Amino acid sequence: MLSIKNLQAKVEDKQILNGINLEVKAGEVHAIMGPNGSGKSTLASVLAGREEYEVTGGEVDFMGKNLLDMDPEVRAREGVFLAFQYPVEIPGVSTINFMKTALNKIREYRGQNTLDAVSFLQLMKEKIKLVEIDQTLLNRSLNEGFSGGEKKRNEIFQMAMLEPKLAILDETDSGLDIDALRIVSNGVNTLRSKNNAIILVTHYQRLLEYIVPDYVHVLYKGKIVKSGTKELALELEAKGYDWIKNELALA
């Protein structure tokens, strides 16, 4: 589904990604871990098409197409979804209106008929149960005045609505208490299927107890320096990131 080869990227003259290689197949969940500043969020941003990041080398193939050539909205329509680390507040735009516009754009692109108000609301009611969001929250301006947990749940709600092929969850666990983490993880696990793939970007192993990954990669200084299965996350948790740093220093 996703094939990243030797990806390099910089922001404001600062080189951050130094040759990432990653293969993600349908049905897989990959966790990307790493210390602060290792490039985790940059990778997520580059994949979603954030414009302040400049790709300086490498290739990203998504379902046979060159992802890097696409505008962010086209990536979304092709099936890429980024759950933001810091979801943006947009005053005056209600979540409902925003989601209806977004969903219908994506349906149009996929050649599906657009949803009228009634069927949209029906779908919405079904999906909000996944993340236990109160419907009145969605009538309000997008993320405005939402608590941290509500914002993250809203991200997963949007993921549920848009049914992406590839979801990239950028530190979705940060700032969540155990209850919120459980709700968000349940939502993600319900959406997990053999047809889609998920990349979890996280600093902590805690999330991986709730969403169990097939593969764990450790990102350090803009490169994947270690890959393994979920046991790698436990080892990291026990030994800390210094373990990786020291191992690399010795090599």
Next chain:
Amino acid sequence: MGTLTEKRNLLKELQTSFIQQGLDQSLSRKRAMDLLIEKGLPTSKSEEYKFTPVTGILEKVFSASTIKTKQSPVAISNLITDLTCSVIAFVNGVFSREHSVILDRELKIVTVNTFDSDAANDPFDLLNQAFANDVVTIDIASKKSIEHTIAIVYYFDSSEFVFANPRWQCNIGRQSQVSFLEYVQVAGETKYINNKQSSISVEENSHIEYTVIQNGLDTDIQVNNTQINLASNSTASCFTFTFEGQIIRNNLTVVIDGQGVDAHLHGLYLLSGKTIADNHTTVDHRQPNSNSNELYKGVMDKGSKGVFNGKIYVRPHAQKTNAFQSNRNILLSENATVNTKPQLEIWADDVKCSHGCTTGQLDEEALFYLRSRGISKEEARGMMLNAFAAQTLATMKNITVRNFVEGLISDRLRKSY
């Protein structure tokens, strides 16, 4: 750069025209002209008019024939087709009964020609007094709820430049209610300066909604002096929408002369091209226990310029005043500018007052957020600008007018930005 010898003496020419006009030379009219000669018209160095060079343009275009006393026939159409309204019509600056339509019997329209020159606080007011044909007076008695909106319409239809000085006032008795809509309609490509002066006096417990729509041609030049006086327990909601024009200067003054008053001043300017839109507002709290709330927002594209100046006075006697002011601007181009200046003068000590102004670009992070969900860049910008603009008209009660303005806003945001 023009040399001094080439420079016209505009005031002298105005004075000559004034004598030649054949208008009734009442004492108050003469007094206005004398005061104007004494005080002069604002230049680019005048603090109050430094961004809006109306005098400079008048210097270029003025001649005796630019002042019309005769009306020409015009074909009149409603700006808002589904709004049934009374119409107070000015044709090339002169009140026209023929083109006016009065739907409610409660509206009494008379014309007078006396002015209070010494009360004028703006030179363009004096200019207006000297050249206004007469003052259209709309009287609304107490306990009248006027069913139809009163549209004040300035029609321009001329092959020559028109310098217009329309003037009207409205006196509203106690416990009455009325809504106004004010706009310009231009036939063909008529060029004009509309130097309008109006005042609305609202007695106790009465309520007004006053909406101005400025959406004409990019050659429109307007100076709009509007004063609203509010007595106890009255309310006023003012909306000023500016979309098009060469120079649009709005001086809106709200005098709160009673307790329990609620005054709302809302403005939106969506500018493009080389339009200059300058909103000077004054809220004058003279009595205690009243509220004023002001929200002006602007989006500037291309080489347009927005100006906001908001004065709030809270007089020593006006304790327990709540006065809020906010001015928010978005610049879409590097050549667009905005100048914003809050001016609060507070003499009372037990008041709640606040002001804030912001100027920025469209939030890139928010734009990316919307795009990352499949919404195109253009549509995302439209959504955000629409949301930004919509707040200024959310409280408008006249649904027909509100729908119309919402349409203008989305048209504007779709086409121009």
